[in-house]
Amino acid sequence: MSSLAANGTERSSTTTINSFPVSELIHGKTVLEGGVPAVAGHQVPLASLRASTSSGALSNETEHELRPLAWLLLSECISNKRDEWRAECKVIDDEYWSFVSELLDAEPWWNEQEWVEAGCFDGCRFASTRSESPGPDPETSSDKSSDPTKMTPYQVIRAPPTPEAFLLCEIIKDVLRTHPDLSFYISPPHSPYRLLTLTRVLYVWSRLNGGVKYVQGMNEVIGVVFFVMGHGNQWFKDLGGIDTDADDARTAKLVESLTYKVTTWLLNSMVDIFTPSLDDDSTGVSGRISTITDKVLMHDPILATHLNDLGCEGTFYLMRWITTLLSREFTMPDTVRIWDGMFGSNQRDNYVTYVCVTMILMVREQLLVGDFTKCIEILQNYPPDIDVDEVVRRARALFRFEVMVREVCGGMRCNIREGMQHVGPIDGVIMAFGWSEGVVAGDVGETLKHVKDVLKVGMGEMGKDAGAVAKKVGGNLWGWGAAAMQRANEGMERAAELRKEKDRERMARVTMEKMREEKERGGARRNWAGEVEVEGKGKVEVEGGQ
């Protein structure tokens, strides 16, 4: 994780991503070499902040403290106008705490202090209280306590008097087991209050989104946001106009409301995932799973076929990847690094999709030699030794390559194979359109031979008949390729016609040249959308090694 900080210069020279120190972007103080101001005026240049954040600049030792601010800015919870931050934070704070008082504090069965003192937010005490001092006999307690104002917290937990109380209890039970490996959440004396924060944020969001309510997994998402926001106290004191060292409670309140704001931004775009009636919709959970497995099939038909043959369905592992935005697959620092890319991306769904595809491709060698049990084990317990910086880098490379090939194919009206040859390989691509590293190896026949070779190695270990499997996979490759081949043939015919017309040929060459130029610049000016960034004029590439 910290490898980026250590090899920062080396890494940036290979990726050639123009990355400014985030502190300069946010505070607008520093001046670039050559005397050109990096940022001027009162606004944070969001496009540059996006680029820096997604390239991992916040992993740097000296910069990571700015992450809370960067995430707030990139999620547009606060505007890019520095002068307005204080006022904006006040609005967010007031709004959230009025929700809390209206939706939670007003409930007759709720008394914050009483719940905290009873140990409801203390995981260990919670469990032992339940087992060893059950309080009043549960059989009779439900009769006695028909008046919710007189119920003790544990009576409420045992027999929630209202749907709202039930919701809160559901949330508490999961909050107690959210990121149980992090001292941030389990160490006293802060632990109960931090778990209370998670509970409140989840409860308020769920009440305000009654159609979705609370779904397990949301706790993980909020757990990441609060972890990051909770590490930015000094900035928040400033934002809230709070005296340093004084009034920690006020800071904590502001941190909580900002956590809520960022969470809302994240969850609102994920609502379809949590809605059963939209399961088959393209934005619902099954739709998103298919988007990912379709991409794997397109780029790595060998692997996709292998997983398919084993019965290793995408649902078995992608469900959790998607609903928690990968936070259960990685350690907290790695998750945060992946999320930096997500906040920095202006196409969040695409980003998550390509990261998931890349995660699968990065373990393809292990998967190809694995049986069902092995493959499921790898994908449900993603190997911890995979470098997330590599995942992000390769995901971006694949995305860029795919976009460029499509553009060339469109511009030159050629087939994908020709398009790939024109674009040429991009560093970081693992598999693209069925070809390893995106390198077109001769004709389709050669590709098939390659497929068979791979399988001989892979299947040999499993004691299967390599020939039969290769034939099957080959068949599938052709099956997958049938449409592509048809398009390719059509494309070639069309290309032959075009070649007769010199003008058009020149047009094609111009398109191609443009794409080459684009590529030589390392795609530095391209963001996730494949759009050319306008704000990049003052940027310099960090050629650290030279």
Added chain:
Amino acid sequence: MRLKVVLLGEGRVGKTSILFRYIRNEFQEKQQSTLQASYMDKRIKVGSVDAQLSVWDTAGQERFHALGPIYYRDADGALLVYDITNSESFTKVRKWVKELRKIVGNDINIVIAGNKIDLERNRQVSEAEVLEYAKSVGASHFYTSAKQNLGLEECFNELATKMVAQNKAKFAGGVAGLGVPKGGKSKLVVVDDTGGGKKSGGGSCC
């Protein structure tokens, strides 16, 4: 012989803990919630038969219910788990039995586990009710505690024995010839010693 087992039950009753304890002999006080289904397998011996239990541990929360069929559709056995300190979770067991009988039929072997027996003093589910119900649907019932490692071996052994007997019966009945009973669900042979119960269970559901 490969036997597919699915763990079903309401959220937070201890399905994952049961599986971790049974397969790896591990227990975590703060087990994270299961969000889809996780897979684990274990080789066991049932009498003279070598069997591989392929166990799917499913997510309990209602939201994930709709995605359940892909896990239990072709299962040979189901372990339905409830929490003895939570009466709601036992109601859920009844729902699961109905759903399984409706979708998978009578071929799926069911064992019911009353988990968290270490919290006996907080019991909310009456023993008489449970036993009567289990009998009525032809299921065995066990008390378990993943925390204290109680009743788990018995529970899985019973389920495995039932599944093996059923698979053997299928071979004897000449169902298909391929060795893998997957998909080839037969309605004809059920070898069991609770025949009466099973019939009444089937009758009320189908």
